[in-house]
Amino acid sequence: MVGAVIHAIGCGFKEALFVPESINSPEDGATEPVRLPESDLESIEASVRKLLDQSAEQARQLDSLASAPAASPFGAFGMPGFAGMPPQPAPPEPRPILELEGEEYEDELDALSDWVDDFLIRVYGAEVTTAAPWCEQWQEHDDVVAWLHALWLAYQQHKDPEAGPAGLFVWHRDFLTHAMAATRAPGGPLSACMTDPDRPAHRLLPGPKPSIRSSSSAAEEPGANGGPDQAAG
Template identity: 60%
Template sequence: MPDSIDPCDKEEMEPLRFPGRGVEGLEASVRQLIAESEQQARLLDSLSAAPDDSALPYASIAPGFAPGRPGPAAPEPRFILTLDGTAFEAELDALSDWVHDFLLPTYGAEVSTATPWCQQWAEHLEVVGWLHALWMAYQQHTDPEAGPSGPAVWHRDFLTHTMAAIRAPGGPLSACMTSLDRPSHRILPSPHGPAPTPGDEQLAASGVAA
């Protein structure tokens, strides 16, 4: 049986050597990678956190609102005859712009005894109610969410009926202008007495005589 080999009898084994910078270099590279990973993790945490609006340049212009972020919900539209005071006046101004800039130039038929009109229509409270309802329906049915048939529905269900009602020979404007050459304005009395004009109720509530 051959004698066992004694490691001491052989030449001393050379230590393992890593190419390049050796163990110290590898440890430094690992430490650098760990540091970079921690830095990236902190960056991701900061990006996922909610932004601080107070630090943004537009915060002083519109608090709580930022470009690209949804702002506060718009108030629900209200029928004009349920408003009063400055809210009524502001809504009437907006309605007048729509009537004079869009409705009359587009759908204002010729003034005649069959289709009377009044240049002071805003003083006829009934007409204000009709036209405001028509305007609200117009905004709803011309919205993209109403679909391609929305405007056709507005014409069929709202425009034709409204204009026929307020411009009928016996309608609320029948005592007003029947010819452009003869402007006229008169509010017909109701069964309860003279019809109120916009602002009368506010004056009555404040105790000021009209």
Template identity: 40%
Template structure:
């Protein structure tokens, strides 16, 4: 049966007013940053080893079920996401993700010039304090740049986290005190930490 419906005119091309182009570019840049962050999170999740079941769970002497045993373990508290509490492959995966953030966002935006008052070390990942401070800063960045943090989230991150971290991280007596103080003279040296006191054992 032939089509007797009237032909509709071709739709007119959609044009964006020039004044809105900046808003679109800003929205696109934000969306791309979120997509990259989601990729980092997915990479971290994919690199974490799957939990292995405890073979003793089904051999509880008091006859407690596996669910009850899981509740008991949960009461002990969840595992920390802080990098200093991780080890082995979990630490390596987290350090890789942190390095991506440090090299592609933190340093290009907040690196500032190296000087005697603001030392830096290209081998920052070998300084435990620097790793801890940068990781804490990155965790806060993930929280306060999320859309759920609201419009004031980034400002709160700068005020409460970034500013304080920079004061200690790049201080003349901070973790990089013996490292690079001039961009033309790269240097890396770990300062010795105080030795833990030996507990006296009663005779």
């Protein structure tokens, strides 16, 4: 298409006649047509071809810019979440603390202890009495650790802006009240510990024994309580 246009323009130039006033006008007053030299026509044709090629290239560039997504001005700085950087991996899903082991458990317990000692007990820790016992070694009570860890996870969830303006109210109503009542109940897991702030105490209460079914299954396993393995010896 472009070649046909250029060819037509070139032919038009070659056929064009310029009729300026002749320097030496004939006696009858008529002017003589003057043709442009062939070399001038070729130069004009080359210029027109170059201009058309440039226009076509600019049109292609405009089309590509219109279809491409806008580049982020922060991409060159390597900022996460912006163009030029891979997406950040999602944080791991929280797990119940009693499912953790080793260093992972200790790190989680340290973080939980900071929250309990620096925030929870300082703000919501009522006076230590027989009706509301406490233990300065609560980290050794697995059930208390599980309760407080669940309360901490719920706190993180409900203080997030996505929880809405009523998020923390829901946390107080549905989580804080129940967790504190369960862990500090007069007959709860800390009832044998500190009931007077001036008399620190710590004692782990023994839990129920395994059920009869579990005990029977353990006794029937080979090698248990001097079973067939010992008899064979």
